[in-house]
Amino acid sequence: MSNKKFFEERYAKLGWKFKYVKPKQAIRINTMNIAEEKVVNRLEALKIKLEKVPFLEHGYWVHHSEFSLGATSEYLLGLYSIQEAAAQIPATLFTELKNKVVLDACAAPGGKTVQLADLMQNTGVIIALDVKKERLTAMANHLERCHVKNTIIYNLDARHASKLKLKFDCILLDVPCSGNFSTDKQWFRKRTIKDIERNAKLQREIMTEAAKILKDDGEMIYSTCSLEPEENELNINWAIENLNLKVAKIDCYGENTSTKIFGKQLDNQIENCRRIWPGKTQGFFVCKLKKVA
Amino acid sequence: MMKPLEDFLSHFNAKIFLDETFLVKKRNRYFLWNEALKNVIARNFFYAGLYLGKMRKGRFFPSFNLLKMIGKTKANKVVVDKKTEWLFICGRDIFKRGIKKVKGSREKGSYVLILNMKDECLGYGKILHNLNKTSERVVIKNILDIGDFLRRESK
Numbered sequence A: 001m002s003n004k005k006f007f008e009e010r011y012a013k014l015g016w017k018f019k020y021v022k023p024k025q026a027i028r029i030n031t032m033n034i035a036e037e038k039v040v041n042r043l044e045a046l047k048i049k050l051e052k053v054p055f056l057e058h059g060y061w062v063h064h065s066e067f068s069l070g071a072t073s074e075y076l077l078g079l080y081s082i083q084e085a086a087a088q089i090p091a092t093l094f095t096e097l098k099n100k101v102v103l104d105a106c107a108a109p110g111g112k113t114v115q116l117a118d119l120m121q122n123t124g125v126i127i128a129l130d131v132k133k134e135r136l137t138a139m140a141n142h143l144e145r146c147h148v149k150n151t152i153i154y155n156l157d158a159r160h161a162s163k164l165k166l167k168f169d170c171i172l173l174d175v176p177c178s179g180n181f182s183t184d185k186q187w188f189r190k191r192t193i194k195d196i197e198r199n200a201k202l203q204r205e206i207m208t209e210a211a212k213i214l215k216d217d218g219e220m221i222y223s224t225c226s227l228e229p230e231e232n233e234l235n236i237n238w239a240i241e242n243l244n245l246k247v248a249k250i251d252c253y254g255e256n257t258s259t260k261i262f263g264k265q266l267d268n269q270i271e272n273c274r275r276i277w278p279g280k281t282q283g284f285f286v287c288k289l290k291k292v293a
Numbered sequence B: 001m002m003k004p005l006e007d008f009l010s011h012f013n014a015k016i017f018l019d020e021t022f023l024v025k026k027r028n029r030y031f032l033w034n035e036a037l038k039n040v041i042a043r044n045f046f047y048a049g050l051y052l053g054k055m056r057k058g059r060f061f062p063s064f065n066l067l068k069m070i071g072k073t074k075a076n077k078v079v080v081d082k083k084t085e086w087l088f089i090c091g092r093d094i095f096k097r098g099i100k101k102v103k104g105s106r107e108k109g110s111y112v113l114i115l116n117m118k119d120e121c122l123g124y125g126k127i128l129h130n131l132n133k134t135s136e137r138v139v140i141k142n143i144l145d146i147g148d149f150l151r152r153e154s155k
């Protein structure tokens, strides 16, 4: 069986019929730097056709632009960021961010870090980690371009985050994952179930460390752009069983997840997670975790 | 520690109050913190708070954060038209005809911030020919513009 067929069959078992999709380009307005309607008017004056993403507060799909969206004055001035629509969801799921101490555990190149700073209106503190040193410069440039003031970057493995000796109100775990075919043409050619299991293990290790440094009343958002249950529902089920965490309800774009995966019955809380199949957006998975009191 | 920053500001006839208790130098880079950051930071950070600029080979290279701060104060500035804005962020110098407004020094040798018609800071340059004189020539040399973010990426 071809690799593609193998994965297609898995998706079918999860209730999704495979189809090729190309996610639309999207932007997010940095409201810490400018009023939203001002940027939208300016971009429209440049003949950029925008459509408000119905499920995002500050997100727009870009239907037509005569030039690169990454080269306008407005972009270079940090008035907006280029960020795919589904990727804009996780940061918006925290109940309250302003003045909080926030951990962005796998942060480079900083798309969600800047979004968090924007939601916080540059208040509080964000600690942004990434294990790959070579990705930190891009993140630093991103923060400078968007005039972020509240972020500290460390070159640190998220599995050692307790070395920081801090407890966090909010933790974003946008964990390294196997990705999905909608953003990577070579995906079916290069991915194997072994990769997926290796990533799933790393994700569990990162979650384990994060659970130790989450405040008792804190919130943790876990997200991946993987479609594979090992990195999503099955990992969250493992966290419920092993890390004293529960899955809180969230209200966002996407489908409630199934509690039965490949014949295995999972904890009922798993239905509070959201799975986004590629379509209007790329593929995504997201959920909110809290400590069991 | 403030000296390179103060010297740089003086080129624009600008004064900014930077609280020294929150000013930090990490290797050759300068950052501005606040109370919240100071309470949680550890020594081995890579980047922290508001990045102000860096020293390299005895010269100060400002960040766009610092230029934006200068732009909000009384300082040497010129406002340029839309076409000149576009050319400037592509790295080009400024012709006299592209200048809409001048605030502060018009003298040869002065540093000036370059603003677009919305008063947003696009970078800075150095005056090559007194801005009072009529000229068909390049009058401000581009030293740094926001297109630098794109050039950094392609490095």
Ligand SMILES: C[S@@+](CC[C@H](N)C(=O)[O-])C[C@H]1O[C@@H](n2cnc3c(N)ncnc32)[C@H](O)[C@@H]1O
Pocket: A105, A106, A107, A108, A109, A110, A111, A112, A113, A129, A130, A131, A132, A135, A156, A157, A158, A159, A174, A175, A176, A177
């Ligand atoms: C999905 S990407 C993050 C994207 C980022 N959140 C954004 O929105 O721009 C995952 C990141 O995790 C980093 N990473 C991988 N293993 C890590 C670890 N053990 N600790 C911290 N970061 C890690 C990768 O270098 C990569 O930059």
